[in-house]
Amino acid sequence: MKIEILNTGTELLLGNTLNTHGSWFGRQLFAMGLRVARQVTVPDGEAIREAFSEIVVRADILLITGGLGPTSDDLTREIVAETFGLELHQDEQALRILESFFALRGKPMAPANLRQAMVPTGAEVMLNPNGTAPGLYLPPRINGHSKCAVFLLPGPPRELYPMFQNEVVPRLRALAGVSEIAAVSELKFTGIGESDFHHGIDAELANVPGLEYGYCARIGEVDLRLIGSPEALAAGRNLALTSFGRHLISDDGSSLEATVVRLLREKSLTFATAESCTGGLIASRLTNVPGASDVFSHGWVTYANEAKASELSVPMEMIETHGAVSEEVAIAMAEGALQASGADFAVSVTGIAGPTGGTEHKPVGTAWLALAEKSGSTLTEKVFHPRSRKDFKQAVSQSALDILRRRLVLAS
């Protein structure tokens, strides 16, 4: 099943408006085991005609957004009918719905809105409880025309999303057939790079019959996506976990922070943060996860040396002797946070985000991390992420959360 998306709207190409439809459709279809073969954006008006004619030859299913409004550059309905050689007629049901939309709001209906009740012969009207533009569905081989099934959908999300769920999903299921739906799996890894996968298991993955796979590299993270039959998926998963299992964050798309919160909740453990160079990012990521309050109570952003001393009891002499970016200070921060919070674990980070402040021995990008435990033991790690300030923060926060993740996995 080759599915394409056509988003229409000049504003999507001027940079004023972010096109969120592409990824939204991707998520909806992915959840049904379907994939988008291509997504195209064109301006309002005649540009739609060219793109539409090309796609209906190529695709099995086309989802079009936008251009169903009442104004002069809303031409999708007319272009689709003309291209397929279909007559437009006024649809009684669509007209009644339009009239009641305006009546409900106590507004007069403009003559321009009458165009929105025009429907190509053989098309089905899809209700829009949230706006004036009804959707349209043109089944495959409508009046002997294209093999491609075409959905005409409104652009605004509040109109599009419910119509998609109520009207499009059931038709897509029927069109795509259950047997054709492939299984999908997303495995997230940290602490290794995309090239490690390439050297390690790429060749073996390519040999699994019926398996499609791809990587997405983020900062401090690689996502491996597997698509195929359940057997192919199991084989791919097995290869990845055999080589890189200890780097696995999740096999269900969960983020590192969500995984850490889940592990802590499962074990009824709590966690505190003592951040310098990450400036609160670790705490902020953790608190993005619903239920974080069960496991996270205290966080400190001790950006200044005085704050490290007064809030976390790091001795000033230690900072003067070893420097704020040192293993000793990282340990003292984590242990101070553990003490002050009463949590089971405390993680600390101290580093040089840049752009200034680096030295020959401690260049910009250097950070020391520590993980203190109630049991008394403290782990440390030195990392080097020479990146832009924001990317450095993200990479260091990833390293810090991963120390805790590894510790929690080991403990089970």
Add this chain to the structure above:
Amino acid sequence: MKIEILNTGTELLLGNTLNTHGSWFGRQLFAMGLRVARQVTVPDGEAIREAFSEIVVRADILLITGGLGPTSDDLTREIVAETFGLELHQDEQALRILESFFALRGKPMAPANLRQAMVPTGAEVMLNPNGTAPGLYLPPRINGHSKCAVFLLPGPPRELYPMFQNEVVPRLRALAGVSEIAAVSELKFTGIGESDFHHGIDAELANVPGLEYGYCARIGEVDLRLIGSPEALAAGRNLALTSFGRHLISDDGSSLEATVVRLLREKSLTFATAESCTGGLIASRLTNVPGASDVFSHGWVTYANEAKASELSVPMEMIETHGAVSEEVAIAMAEGALQASGADFAVSVTGIAGPTGGTEHKPVGTAWLALAEKSGSTLTEKVFHPRSRKDFKQAVSQSALDILRRRLVLAS
């Protein structure tokens, strides 16, 4: 000049990753007086071949992102060379840059990375100081082939954006014959919505001769972009500032956090944070700004009531009497942070991020903010942002930073 964008990457179509390239390119080209005729997204691999072959027949300029990495599904380079019938050879300059990239990081270069130094005959290498994938430029009629000029660019924004400015813009100007670039101005506002602009000044902006304008609404922020002659720009700016001047964050594209850090530095003032529901996001946003350490020393993430009591001296009875989300507790948190940090200002937030924890009188989305000053006075504000957890945090952090911004602007 027909310009098309081809974004490659399976992740862009699975819904994992929002495709921000479309609107980013739109903005960049718009600022040069150029328009995007079509934007296309395809998965990694062979799908690129079909889309590429179609576009180079149709377009004058094609900008491709992604697929320049070292892994087996990074095929853009090879597909472009094959389609144009160009040989690939190892480029000495590209190889040296790759080698030094790895040497700098003290990592061995994998054999797979050698592919990234392969260049089609006649193509120009575009430097990538931020990653391993060099960009490639294939001029029109390369070796007698397509009339279409093709740019191959890396996908990650931190690699793409600098390469676009340094390597693509000069070539685009030459190709499109853009000698003089229209002036552009971006004004950021907070505390008002896009509809305030529509009702307030849209009609007047539309009447300014030679002025093009557009809005971009973000969470807690509206950006107004003005493009035109210096006179048109001044007139547009004047209209916007007359109506909404007190909501202005910046007129140079600076973020709210950068504006707050700048204002504090200018006045040699310091600032502390006491966060509950934003979980460290305010501190993290502030510390994204280089130089934040001059003005920000102490932050607390007092997620639990016990943390509010022990770290910020909020009386437990107060929390029991008024609830953690109350004006009284917000004031006590801010004053406690002011006291403990010795800063000139301290901002506090306490609210209900959801999805659970709301009540009839304090529904999910409610937050109290306070700004305490060394002088003794304390401002408070109640906000209501019924949004998803992450959007709520962003909106509340925006409100909190804006209280301080307004206070600092007023003080000048």
